[in-house]
Amino acid sequence: MSLGAFKRLLPATLFGVLCLIAPEAFAQTAAAKLDGANTAWILTSTALVLLMTLPGLALFYGGLVRAQNVLSVLMHCFAIACIVSVLWLVAGYSLAFGDGGSVNKWIGGLSKAFLGGVGTGALSGTLPETVFFMFQMTFAIITPALVVGAYVERIKFGAVVLFTVLWLMLVYVPVAHWVWGGGWLGAMGVQDFAGGLVVHVTCGTAAFIVARELGPRRGFPREVQPPHAPGLVMMGAAMLWVGWYGFNGGSALAADGAAGMAITVTHISAATAAVTWMTIEWTRHGKPTLVGITTGAIAGLATITPASGFVGPVGAIVFGIVAALICYGAVGLVKFKLKVDDSLDVLAVHGVGGATGTLLTAVFGATAFGGLGLSKLSIAGQLGVQAIGVVAVLGFTAVVTLIICKVIKAVCGLRVEDEVEIEGLDIRSHGERAYLIR
Amino acid sequence: MSLGAFKRLLPATLFGVLCLIAPEAFAQTAAAKLDGANTAWILTSTALVLLMTLPGLALFYGGLVRAQNVLSVLMHCFAIACIVSVLWLVAGYSLAFGDGGSVNKWIGGLSKAFLGGVGTGALSGTLPETVFFMFQMTFAIITPALVVGAYVERIKFGAVVLFTVLWLMLVYVPVAHWVWGGGWLGAMGVQDFAGGLVVHVTCGTAAFIVARELGPRRGFPREVQPPHAPGLVMMGAAMLWVGWYGFNGGSALAADGAAGMAITVTHISAATAAVTWMTIEWTRHGKPTLVGITTGAIAGLATITPASGFVGPVGAIVFGIVAALICYGAVGLVKFKLKVDDSLDVLAVHGVGGATGTLLTAVFGATAFGGLGLSKLSIAGQLGVQAIGVVAVLGFTAVVTLIICKVIKAVCGLRVEDEVEIEGLDIRSHGERAYLIR
Amino acid sequence: MSLGAFKRLLPATLFGVLCLIAPEAFAQTAAAKLDGANTAWILTSTALVLLMTLPGLALFYGGLVRAQNVLSVLMHCFAIACIVSVLWLVAGYSLAFGDGGSVNKWIGGLSKAFLGGVGTGALSGTLPETVFFMFQMTFAIITPALVVGAYVERIKFGAVVLFTVLWLMLVYVPVAHWVWGGGWLGAMGVQDFAGGLVVHVTCGTAAFIVARELGPRRGFPREVQPPHAPGLVMMGAAMLWVGWYGFNGGSALAADGAAGMAITVTHISAATAAVTWMTIEWTRHGKPTLVGITTGAIAGLATITPASGFVGPVGAIVFGIVAALICYGAVGLVKFKLKVDDSLDVLAVHGVGGATGTLLTAVFGATAFGGLGLSKLSIAGQLGVQAIGVVAVLGFTAVVTLIICKVIKAVCGLRVEDEVEIEGLDIRSHGERAYLIR
Amino acid sequence: MKYIIAIIKPFMLDPVREALTDLGVQGMTVSEVKGFGRQKGHTEIYRGAEYSIDFLPKTKIELAVADEIEDRVVETLQKAARTEKIGDGKVFVLDLKEAVRIRTGETGGEAL
């Protein structure tokens, strides 16, 4: 069970305990009391996580491509944010977090479609339900936006739109339900504090599949252009980092010590991974790069995400080192061994990082390894459950993503013509140019 | 009455109710109790709304002009923020929100000039009054900064400074008082949650007048340069969007369900308007643009602003669609029919959006249309009141802005020489160049 | 004593007072109660202060250098943030804020190294201790990052890393302990609300020493290139300004009227200083610049920092005017009289500003001058204590920084070869280029 | 054939291009350059110090033309680019030995 879910149940538990002590005092309202402080923090966290995509991730990705495609990347991220927001209201939230009745193990119901019945006064734990809806929406936005990294510089814009709609509803929403919404993985005891599985394994896996279906960019892997604007990459990474305080710290759903510890381990993992990645580059190439150190930080952030409510500060250092080593290796593996043009390394950084973090959670979440010890299973037992989670999410995502790609190929095609790829998507797909600087 | 005002009265009401129940317990302090959670959220909201201008709006506008003028636009926004802040302390806040005594219907008094009598312990509702002062200040900053969009690429910097001083004191401050500070429009029951009238109708109207007085840029409308940096436009729009959570969500003046619902409808309106604008462009030109989708989002945000404390999520979808359709139309109308070079479409996006939202509030704020039903008037009655609000604010702003323009023309002139316009304001007015990139 | 420390002691005092009234009720928990609202605000403040360095300060500095060095500056700031974070966990926090036993006057102990004994439930005042740890960490990050401004465009990257490690542990940590962590300056009654001494005097002094040891850039002072991207400078300054709400407002360690007053005076000082600087330039050169107005704002922010919990709004106006006048003068003095290439004016803006503010605090913190009157000493007495603080911190920093520079010179050298300086650090030290825009 | 190089003020590019097109010129190549000449640059200000900029933005047009229209092209360039203020720029004429159209391999006047 995620700490998120744990938190949401906490008031109920507390309520039970308190009833024994002072039944008359808490009989009516304890379980359903709004907490202003928690609300303030989750409102803030929601803004922080939105900032991660708009403009954080958009800039991070936009700086990594050629100058002729930077606007198309910003466009992808912006359009995805808008489309997902509408879908989330229409049905996504309800299917992920609503009650699915007899099929609740697999998927939620439609009772909360269009936020039906959710007024200003509705609560989710100690938060207004609208706040919980919005906070979760920002996660639903960033996940398909992360997949953008796989298909930049050569995809049709129509395909981006279609992919996002299908993938959100057919992959993200079910997996979110399984892990956080009352589905089978959460019930089995999978621990995923802030989205190692739900966000990072899904986007990483999808990225790999899409990149394969789409084929590589011209000149891949040896003649691909280096990032056109590492400064934008750094700006984006910085905003992702700051926003991640809301992502992981907000997943505590409270302004308390759990949130404090979550941002602490998140930050330490990021910093350690960044320093480690920098050291690898310095040693191997003699030159530490800005794109490298920021990539390391993102790897550290992605890897700690599932564990951020369970591990302690020393565990976070281990997470950071492991994240940098494994993700650095994975980048080369995917690019030069598997020869798949997952252009901005979504699988290698997010997928591999998220999966690694999910597994390590079993170990470093245990008190023996300085963790908070929230699992009732043995380390090995929890590790098994975590592994089932990774395999299930990875397999499900791969299969459904593949089908979606095939469907899009049939309907409108995935890839632009050669000429458009050469001249760039900005001018050809969007009628705009990024730098008219004289 | 705005929900903002409503919130501020709530404690008093509650106080009354509670006195009946437990008079001895609440007699002294209930109405004047600081709420830490609300304070935390409004402190945050203040930071978010400042981010909207610095650097949000500055980048949004800066990216839309020619490269030779981008610094001048950033300079306008930065200088306006500084100047308004000082004026707000000196007298603006007091005149807008202080007690005006016998003329309170029209304007506040000077008792709170320089925050006189407002110490660390002073409260405004459940907030420290300094926090309320600062939150409102960020609104006073962004409103004249929005007018910048009307006069870019050809105005004298001295005129910007003079205009800002006069316009803030003679337009913004009175209108804020009328609607939010205890003046006649608020008393009449005008509903303007977060500034549809106070911010958007005033800036849009002023923009149109200033643009007319100033005359169009060379080559307008057909040979005007397209935006020199759509990426900056997107960054700015993203920060505006994130900041708008503070703008509308903070206008609840509390960390509660009202704030949650406010950010929900705000976000949904933005997303829907963005998708709608994108669809229009895709249909009409075959190419959806980044500047277009972001403009749509801003239109959705401006339009929902007056309504964000009154409507529900489904209403927000309607607001979003209407915002995009009407503002898209208005852009063409102002530019090609009225032939006024309101350069960055302040009237078309903010003015028209704000007015539309103010009127729609009467409808979609009613429970019959999924709203929160906070008005005591019938839909038609409320619509009438809202219309009076729009006409009064629009008329007053137009007249006073026109006078201000005439005065500036007489004093120092509005427009730079042709040569300066051609070479660009950056180097000629500010002695700087934006891109020395090699 | 800083208000920060004051705040931390407040619960204890309150506890004492309350025990007299209702001993049974508060006996166990009053002094150690978590306050959710304060926690929410300090979590937010932590994110805001991180944003100041990543990407705020990085962009502010990055825009001021030549295009060939912008990435190296971003790299410096990013790497410093990561390295300091790890060091802060390993020992920095413990040595600064832990109990130093018999030597506590000079330095803290190691009991909290690796956050030993600090779990999710540990409190610091009304905050989870992890939150206090993180908030303080963001101060530890920005201080050595501010020193970057002294050595840009010519330093070896290895020297940056080594300098940061040594300087953090040997200068920042002790000074933070002296002033805020229970050391001798705090005990003597030095008032430094948010880091006039700890942050600004230390970084400014160090900058001067490093710049002297390193020698000037080629062509200094007359042929140095103007800022390659004033737009980045403005973006960075804007984020610094917004983040400073967390820096000063968060230093109240509570979401209350003290925080509200702190952001108010902070903002007013920044705005006033910016307008003053703009006016000076306009008068002297006929052209107010963007870099100038933003520099003014930063000067205003640095100067008010030590005073932000003690002075009132009118005091803030005085601070702003004085900040601009003194820092503007200091820039020319250091550059053209002392001929030291403190490249981005760290001493002139931060050092001079911070010292000035520290001294002025004694005057404008007194009720006679509109301050909050938190000092128990006379104005003259407090002024003496403040002066001791400035001299001690300045002297200590200068000596230790000089030694560090000599050590680095011996170990690996400070400065790159001429050829590398000419071609730029980006390509030569980091293997990257900033603008591949076609 | 002649190879004509013109240095003009940037904002005169559009009128010049139109004038040349009216004359029947079908192609030209344009680049952004910095000019140093009698026209003086501006002053930049950076934190209290003034720096003078010696180079001004100019636009360079290169076009290959048949000998017959050389005179008319030079005249048109001169007229269309003129603002009569200092810094209007220059026209330079060089001899062009050969021209080839890459797409077709055509040479000489055919290639232009």
Next chain:
Amino acid sequence: MKYIIAIIKPFMLDPVREALTDLGVQGMTVSEVKGFGRQKGHTEIYRGAEYSIDFLPKTKIELAVADEIEDRVVETLQKAARTEKIGDGKVFVLDLKEAVRIRTGETGGEAL
């Protein structure tokens, strides 16, 4: 000696450079230019209005060569830069009177 100027499509630069290197050319100078010709530009859209872009990005290669290899260089350029679509560009050949290597002061063929 000849001074050869080629205007080509930007993404053909790499193949062209390689082909020239294979031929033994040891140096060249490249710049980014905007071309106006038979190939038409695109349309840009800005808030509901369409603007046509007349100029297209092109790459200009300049290289000084000895008379002996002039023909082969022109031929190589023409072949390597050709996509057979409109807009492939031109090669222009001018006479070069003198060349000097700055580093050594060598002149003529030695300098190239």
Next chain:
Amino acid sequence: MKYIIAIIKPFMLDPVREALTDLGVQGMTVSEVKGFGRQKGHTEIYRGAEYSIDFLPKTKIELAVADEIEDRVVETLQKAARTEKIGDGKVFVLDLKEAVRIRTGETGGEAL
């Protein structure tokens, strides 16, 4: 008249401009170019892979001069731009048939 083209290292522009001005040259046109030659480029690193950059930033100076001062200009250029390290660049001299000052219509030596 001669049309002189010099390719130099970017940071040598200021000394070169000064030396030419001292010689009495009143105008020149400068642009940013990328050079390919004997001087080798650097390596760029991107997430574990190294990419070699073939082109180096160079600055191109174009100036039209009267025949009389051709020699002195070439000599001055060569001296002022020299660092004696590889990659210092070249000076090319072409014949210039005609020059026109746009502002006044003056031609020939008068126009320079």
